[in-house]
Structure formats: C-alpha cells, structure tokens
Amino acid sequence: MMSDNTTWQIESTILGGVQRTAEASQIATVARALEECADGMTSAASGWASASLAMQWHRSGTFMCPTMAGVPYAPGHASFPYRALDESTARTAAQAQELGGKLARMASLLRRAHSIYDDAESSARRSMNESLQMMTGIMPEYAGLGGLTFAFGSFVVGSIREGNINPIHAIDGLSWAHEGLMSGLGMLVGGINPIDGLRRTDEVNVAAGRLATLSAPIKGLVQGDILTVTEVRSNTEVVRASSSVADSLENLRRLGEKRLGKIELNSGLDYATIAIQRYRKEDGSSAWLVTIPGTDGKFDSPFGWAQNIELMSTNPSQRMRADSARMVLEAMEQAGIPSDEPVVLVGHSQGGIVAAAIASDMSNQYDIQHVVTAGSPVANHPIPAKTWVTSIEIEDELVAALDGAPNPTTENWLTIRGKATSIPGTGPTSESSASADGQCMPSGTPSDRSRDFSGAAVRDAPQRKEITHWLKYHQAAYQNATDLGSPAVDTHARHFEEIIDGELEQTRYFQGRMSHLPTSTKATAPAQRHAMRTFGG
Structure with missing residues (x-):
C-alpha cells in the first residue's frame, strides 16, 4: 500500500x-x-x-575464534x-x-x-504502433479482447498496489498500446486497407472525417448551429501578463479550471471563454497571445465533446466548421488581430487541437508563429514549417494518443513526453497546494529533495492515481524538461519569449454560445450577425 x-x-x-x-x-x-x-x-x-x-x-569457520573474540585477555591469542x-x-x-x-x-x-537516441526510440515506437495497427485491422476481435484483458489486469494489479479500487489503472497500464490500438481502430472505421495503413499515420483523422459527416448534423440538431461570440468582462485578473511558456501554461490552467468550476476566482467568467492579449513591443508593433482551454462539455458550449471529431478530420473545411474553431476565429477578428502581426496560440486538450487546426488552415490569414499544445492529439495536423510547435504530453493520459501516431520530430516541432511516477514520503498530500488566488505553479522538485532533476513535483496532486490529463501534469512535465537544461527546450522557449517580448496592453475575454435561433438582446446581436454571416446557420 x-x-x-x-x-x-x-x-x-x-x-x-x-x-x-x-x-x-x-x-x-x-x-x-x-x-x-x-x-x-x-x-x-x-x-x-x-x-x-x-x-x-x-x-x-576458524577454530575457537568466535569464542576467544569475547575474552578480554587470552594468552597466546591474537585476534584479527x-x-x-x-x-x-x-x-x-x-x-x-x-x-x-x-x-x-x-x-x-x-x-x-x-x-x-530519440530516432531509435521513435523507430521502435513506430514499429510497435504498426504491429498493433495491423493486428487490429486484420483480427479486431482478438486485438480488442487482448486490450481488454491487459487493461483489466492492469486495473487489478494497480488497485492492489494502491490499496484502493481505481479504474484509472486500466488506462495507464495500457499506455504503451494507446497509439497502435487507436490507429488500428481508425483504419477500420476509415475503411483503410491494412497494407495502405503501413504507409500512413493519419488513420484516426480519416476516420474522424467520416464520423464528422454524421456527428456534425446530429450535433446541429441537438445543440444548434448558430454561434454567438461576445466579449465579456472579468472581475479579477484571471489571465495575467506572460513572459514565458510556463507563465502561459499557468494562465491556461487558471482560465480552464475556472471554466470547469475547479477553482473559484470570483471573476464572473462562465464556460466557453478564451482570452486574447496584445503585447506592445519596443518598436511599437504588436504581438498577440491567444489562450484556449479545452472541452467543458456544457450543453450550449462550442467546446463540447462532438466538436473534437470535426477538429480531427483530414479535411480542412470540416476542421474549420467545428464550433470551437469558429469561435476562436471570430474572437480573433473581434479583437482586431491583423494578418501581419505575430500570433502565439496556447491550448489544452481540445484547445490545443483548435490551435493546431488554425495554424494549419489559416496560415494565409494570420501570422501564427508559435503554437503550444498540452495533452492534444495533433500529430497529423499539417502545420506549416514556419510555425514552431511545442507539444507536451503525458504517457498514460490517453487523450494525446488519440491521433494514433507520434508527433513529427523536426527542428521546429518539439515534443516533451512526461511520465508520472509516485514518490513516497515527500510533498503534498490530498490537501490543496494552490494559493488563495488559484496560483499553482509546479515546484520543480518534490519537497526539499536534492535537485537531481529526475522529476518535477505535480502540485495539488491527490494521493491516489488520477487522470493525468489535468494541465498541472503538463506543467510539471515542462518544468522538468526546463530543469534538464535541454538545448532544444531552451531554443523553443526563447522563440516563444521573443514573440511576446513587450508590455501587456490589453487582455480581453470572449465567450461563445450555440443556439438554434439568435437571441434578440442588443448586446449580442452584432456578434450573432457576424457569426451567421461568416460561418453559416
């Protein structure tokens, strides 16, 4: 235990x-x-x-040696x-x-x-994925049974070790197979021949495109397809000035957890809210930072579960028709972001997929220079080479593996993969370690352990294993990667910092709502008309 x-x-x-x-x-x-x-x-x-x-x-074994060893004085005896x-x-x-x-x-x-040796590790991982993919495509029943059996065994063993019944262990015990199984499932749903599947990595995205043709109309009938985007005021400073990736991740966590009700900041902000900041540089030009939290699952939110399917499609039109992408683009236009000023997009989960989709499909409309994703399956999004990407993933979170493929390993695309391990006898327990105003920056190393940089503590973590998709786990992963002194991480960090290097001039918040018919309130009418004109009803 x-x-x-x-x-x-x-x-x-x-x-x-x-x-x-x-x-x-x-x-x-x-x-x-x-x-x-x-x-x-x-x-x-x-x-x-x-x-x-x-x-x-x-x-x-020496004669009389044990006996004579206890004698203070033994004539003629020398003791070794x-x-x-x-x-x-x-x-x-x-x-x-x-x-x-x-x-x-x-x-x-x-x-x-x-x-x-990351090339060797990536090759080994790719070979494992292709083997699982082929098995799933040819023998789906056996692959499914094997996956369920392994997951159940992991659940039992993990629960026994923890001393509590915890279904999360069914997920983390199967983390090595997540991408391979997902790509195999995508191959089946997408109608891809197993042989052809060995030459591509976008099986899940092809399947998502097929599913989106069914899910999007159903979503429209249930939730409505009229998008209303309005600017709202915050009573408190939720998203603060940022000068680094770590700062931006903390702002992303604060805004996202406020939306989900996990922290109370008395801001007055509701769900489906993003933040757009303008930074004034020394030469008088502006740079923009867009903070995009993930799925909130509310009934009339453009950041619902169904929108993820459209965002994962291989079809750019389908991706840009996703309500969450439409909302962010509408907010960017309302904020006045021009086409010739640098933009940074930072997103968690669905927010990261939105960021990757906009960087992929709107590169002619906006100068997207850097994208930061946390826990987002974006490996197959065609982000142009001019855009730098910093992706943070946790091995057993599952969500980041839903793309069925590892991220590209190019100079402009950096991936930080974190692994969660328990540390007995150190650090916080189930009591919250967040400050009164919701600050929850990772501590770098657990408690006062010697700084060998072997790991960074997860702030506000419970004793039992939980879903590692929470942003605090990605914050700790980035902290540890920074502590390691990686030249690749340092280079990406500098690129990010140079873009927004300036004085924060403005932070604006935008909310989105889905409906069947526009409301008649004067405050939202202009945004509704624009949303209907640009994106359709």
Missing part, C-alpha cells in the same frame, strides 16, 4: 527540436562512459560486499580486527553503490536532456 504522504512527479523526455549531430555524438560518448563507470562502481560494490561475507565466513574490517567493507560497498547510482542517473539525464 502507498504511503500516506505519497505524491506524484513527472519525468520528462525531449523529442525533436533543434539538434546538432556533432554535439549529440559527443554527448552520447560521455553518456556511455558514465554508464561504464556506473557498471564498474556497481561491480566494485558487489566485490566489497562479497569480501565482507567472505571474512564473516572465515571468522565463523574482523568487526572493523567488516564495517569498512560494508561502508565502501555502500559508497560504491551510491556513486554508481549517481553516475547512471547522470547518464540518463544527459540522454533525456539532449534527445540522444
């Missing part, structure tokens, strides 16, 4: 981003040397431990200092073991920070 003080940390691995082959080769050589030293220290520790056991055996030597060998063995562990951790940190 887990300790009462168990908390959670995220260990990050960096994939993609700016790579330098010569530097990577040198670092790989250093990492191998460190591992060899670590193996040597481990062997030395085993040798010293064996020496201690050998002396104990020798002492117990077994006890002192035993303590010394045990101490040396422990030191060698500790040093070996430190060297091994250093090698691991070097590999994670500099994306060493």
